[in-house]
Amino acid sequence: MVTIKKIKQAFFIALWFMVLTFPIMVIKVNTITDTVVFRWSYLFWNGIGTFFASLTWNYFLHLKENKQKTETSDDIPMVHQLLQNDRFRIPFLIALAVFFLIYPFVFPMYHTSIMISALVYVMLGLGLNIVVGLAGLLDLGYVAFYCVGAYAYALLNLHFGVSFWLALPISAVLGFMFGTLLGYPVLRLRGDYLAIVTLGFGEIIRIIMENWDDFSNGPRGISNIPPPNFFGIDLGQHGSVIYIYFIVIALVLMTIFFVGRLENSRLGRAWIALRDDEVACQAMGIDKVKTKLTAFALGATWASIGGVVFAAKTSYINPMSFTIWESITILCVVVIGGMGSAIGVIAGALVLILLPEYLRAVAEYRMLVFGALQVIVMVFKPDGLIKSVRKTYKFKKVEE
Amino acid sequence: MEPILNVKNLTMTFGGLKALDNVNIAIEKGQIAALIGPNGAGKTTFFNCITGIYEPSKGQVTITPPGKSSQTLKGLKPNQVTERGLARTFQNIRLFQGMTVLENVMIGRHCRMNAGIFGAMIRPKSQKSEEKKATYASYEILEKIGLEKYVNEMAVNLPYGAQRRLEIARALATDPFLLLLDEPAAGMNPQETKELDDLIIWLRDNEDLSILLIEHDMKLVMSLSDRIHVVDYGKKIAEGTPKEVKSNPEVIKAYLGDDSDDA
Structure with a gap:
């Protein structure tokens, strides 16, 4: 509904925007000819644009609020409803499998390469989802474990010639250990404080890699990291990209499988209990220390495996690949996808990583559009793209 | 026979404030005991000290689970206290809101289950049957409490009285032997309170439980309790049967104030 009040409000917002953007949109100083140009038409269009944008925004907010009044809050997302329906689920899964199987053969190598990155983020997202989504521990240094995995493969290969396949389990164990290591000092922390400490941890790992020249080759990084070995056969560049693609698909499937099981296990429930109420959780007999540490450790394990794949795919790593920005991107994947929801996180990773690549068409506005989309998702779908749904149990007559 | 819970000289100080001052309370097996006192008397602090949320400054808490030998609760963490058979509820409802009703109850089974990381990921047979047992056991408990129709609801969507029962x-x-209820009837209407009264007696008689409750609803306390302990300003001022406590001048003073104050 568009009311007089809303129009008035939009009018004032437009006015305020015109004032705010006046210096950058209207005044243009040409330093060479020493002239100042006033582009008044910009002011006009800016005002009109803001006015209508504000009206549309309010309209959709209004729609959303009305919808909330008529529906209960525990609505099951459409995707889940469809997936529970057998007639839909099986053809859907087959279509999905076929799509991912033929993908690298149909699309050019560039697209396969992007898809590999996106799938690595699916793994990272699912891993971080354990820590942030299930256990409710805000971790801003997640990239540290990604870094540990990547460097573990690169260095072990450089010094000892360790192959990709051996590096996977080794770095999984390393990730698990580093996760526990970070877990210990932050056991007492929650929320903002935890975020700051993990942020510091993430930076420490990166700075060590940047400065400990003898160990990690410093900012120059490590190059010539071999791609995974296929029974000693040289696959060529294109071949090995396709090979990595299928390895990642397998790893992602494995992650989905294990994380799904964890979510509805004794441990998964303990994580959610810890997230919802720490005091009550302990009073119900849950060991807080163990539960927190396993969340950190398991989250780190998947980041570490993701790191190995990343190193093998790019064949070159340096500390600049593991900045705080990466942590934030992974966190965005989890939050925008839907905290605690595996399907949501997968969707989030694909959207968040693939979208900027395909938005290259709009060149310099790419990041602007991307940012705007994130804001829109958070305002209109605060639970994420696909929110989490807990398992339901069916009971027939109780068996004695 | 040894009391199942024996609290001796329990003292808890926060800085200069003595929240509990040498409190002695003993609870016999099969008893419904009530802990009453004006607001701020230290009742919830008492619960927190016993269940390991606070570490008491002084005093001993000893438990004697039925059929087992006595042990002290000194230095145990809340989850270890729960493992030893003391379970509690909270004054301000603290359910896990992101979980279904059944899962909330299954959390209670947590300390009686064993599955670890690999058990959860690989799901061997032993873990599957454990999980199934826990699911059914939780459902049975919901049936006993009368919440089975809400099994798959999110806990947060339950009506208030049902949340208290959950x-x-x-x-x-x-699997406790002693249940500690912190104001279980707070905010309930008379009908719900009546149902709670029946439930507590049913639990004592059929589940072999002893119960210690904090409650302000005097009608409920008087009809329910075998023994009442009264605290005021952290000190225990009286103990006895409902009848004895009702006529105790100390108790009347604590609740209604001293006449000499008005002068």
């Missing part, structure tokens, strides 16, 4: 169900799932 807290009791969750505590029951930990």
Whole structure:
């Protein structure tokens, strides 16, 4: 509904925007000819644009609020409803499998390469989802474990010639250990404080890699990291990209499988209990220390495996690949996808990583559009793209 | 026979404030005991000290689970206290809101289950049957408490009275011998209070439980309790049967104030 009040409000917002953007949109100083140009038409269009944008925004907010009044809050997302329906689920899964199987053969190598990155983020997202989504521990240094995995493969290969396949389990164990290591000092922390400490941890790992020249080759990084070995056969560049693609698909499937099981296990429930109420959780007999540490450790394990794949795919790593920005991107994947929801996180990773690549068409506005989309998702779908749904149990007559 | 819970000289100080001052309370097996006192008397602090949320400054807490030998609760963490058979509910409802009703109860089973990381990921047979057992055991508890129709609802969507009962169900799932209820009737209407009264007596008689409750609803306390302990300003001022406590001048003073104050 568009009311007089809303129009008035939009009018004032437009006015305020015109004032705010006046210096950058209207005044243009040409330093060479020493002239100042006033582009008044910009002011006009800016005002009109803001006015209508504000009206549309309010309209959709209004729609959303009305919808909330008529529906209960525990609505099951459409995707889940469809997936529970057998007639839909099986053809859907087959279509999905076929799509991912033929993908690298149909699309050019560039697209396969992007898809590999996106799938690595699916793994990272699912891993971080354990820590942030299930256990409710805000971790801003997640990239540290990604870094540990990547460097573990690169260095072990450089010094000892360790192959990709051996590096996977080794770095999984390393990730698990580093996760526990970070877990210990932050056991007492929650929320903002935890975020700051993990942020510091993430930076420490990166700075060590940047400065400990003898160990990690410093900012120059490590190059010539071999791609995974296929029974000693040289696959060529294109071949090995396709090979990595299928390895990642397998790893992602494995992650989905294990994380799904964890979510509805004794441990998964303990994580959610810890997230919802720490005091009550302990009073119900849950060991807080163990539960927190396993969340950190398991989250780190998947980041570490993701790191190995990343190193093998790019064949070159340096500390600049593991900045705080990466942590934030992974966190965005989890939050925008839907905290605690595996399907949501997968969707989030694909959207968040693939979208900027395909938005290259709009060149310099790419990041602007991307940012705007994130804001829109958070305002209109605060639970994420696909929110989490807990398992339901069916009971027939109780068996004695 | 040894009392199942024996609290001796329990003292808890926060800085200069003595929240509990040499409190002695003993609870016999099969008893429904009540802990009453004006607001701020230290009742919830007492619960927190016993269940390991606070570490008491002084005093001993000893438990004697039925059929087992006595042990002290000194230095145990809350989850270890729960493992030893003391379960509690909270004054301000503390359910796990992101979980279904059944899962809330299953959390109570947590300390009686063993599955670890690999058990959860690989799901061997032993873990599958454990999980199934826990699911059914939790469902049975919901049936006993009368919440089975809500099984798959999110806990947060339950009506208020049902949330209070769910807290009791969750505590029951930990297999306690002593149930500590912190104001279970707070905010309930007379009908719900009546149902709670029946439930508590039913639990004592059929589940072999002893119960210690904090409550402000005097009608409920008087009809329910075998023994009442009264605290005021952290000190225990009286103990006895409902009848004795009702006529105790100290208790009347604590609740209604001293006449000499008005002068």
